[in-house]
Amino acid sequence: MNKLAADENGNDPNKTEDSEPQPVPVDHPEDDKGDPSCDEKNTGENKQKVSAPTWLSPVSAAITAVCTIAIVIITLFYTFYARKQVIQMERAVVAAINQTYKMQEAVGIAADQTEQMKLAVAATADQTEEMKKAVIVATEQTKQVKDQFRLEQRAWIGSNIVRGPVEAEKQIKASVEIVNTGRTPAKNLKVAARFDFGGVPDFTKVDGVKRTSSVVVFPQQKIFLNRALADIDVAQKVIAGEVTLYILGKVTYDDVFNRRQWFTFCYFYDPTTKKYKAYEKHNDTGTDP
Secondary structure, three states: OOOOOOOOOOOOOOOOOOOOOOOOOOOHHHHHHHHHHHHHHHHHHHHHHHHHOOOOOHHHHHHHHHHHHHHHHHHHHHHHHHHHHHHHHHHHHHHHHOOOOOHHHHHHHHHHHHEEEEEEHHHHHHHHHHHHHHHHHHHHHHHHHHHHHHHOOOOOOOOOOOOOOOOOOOEEEEEEEEEEOOOOEEEEEEEEEEEEEEEEOHHHHHHHHHOOEEEEEEOOEEEEEEEEEOOHHHHHHHHHOOEEEEEEEEEEOOOOOOOEEEEEEEEEEEEOOOEEOOOOOOEEEEEOO
16 A cells, blocks of 8 residues: 555655655566575565664563573572472371381280280180189088088987887877987977877878977987877777787977978887887978978
């Protein structure tokens, strides 16, 4: 657009009076293509046109130097800061590793202590079991000692002999000797006894007999229980061997350990020897629960 054709008078419309006449460039494309000198000339002219003022060179160099120094300082500061952070991280890692080792050692110690505790518990359990067995044995031994002491010190009531002849046409009389062979008195002693005759004695009949009044029988003391049968016809049958005469009874008493004891006796009359003998049954002793 700047290249306008001259008017009819040959004047340039963009030209002022004061401005000097400028040469008008004329493009010769055909000539430029084959003339290298023309290219060099145009290139030099273009370089001359875009070159910066000379006073900008020192300022640009100063700015570049300042920026470079600033970059170096910032880089050094960042490097120092980064190095410091790396050192702190390394220390933290070392501390964490040390803490891990300590924790592993603590875990190992805890595991050893746990194993020791298990062994101790097992040993304690074994000891407890042994102690239980020892306690059971000691308890049994204590019970045996107590029982043996009671057996040795308690009252023992028994009957040694029955006296009383059986004579024809006379009332049958018998005296049962009861003695305490123990070491302590027999308290609240009572006796229930009766005659029986026939084939086999019926001991259940004793339970219906009225008992004697309670007495105390001291060690080695003897008492006598007397019984009489009013039917004189029985005596003749006993002498002839037609029936067997029995005297049977039960004695109850308390020992000094406040245990209820009992004793039963059963004798039969032998007409050949004219004596009472112990029957094969119903001679027993025991303790009530």
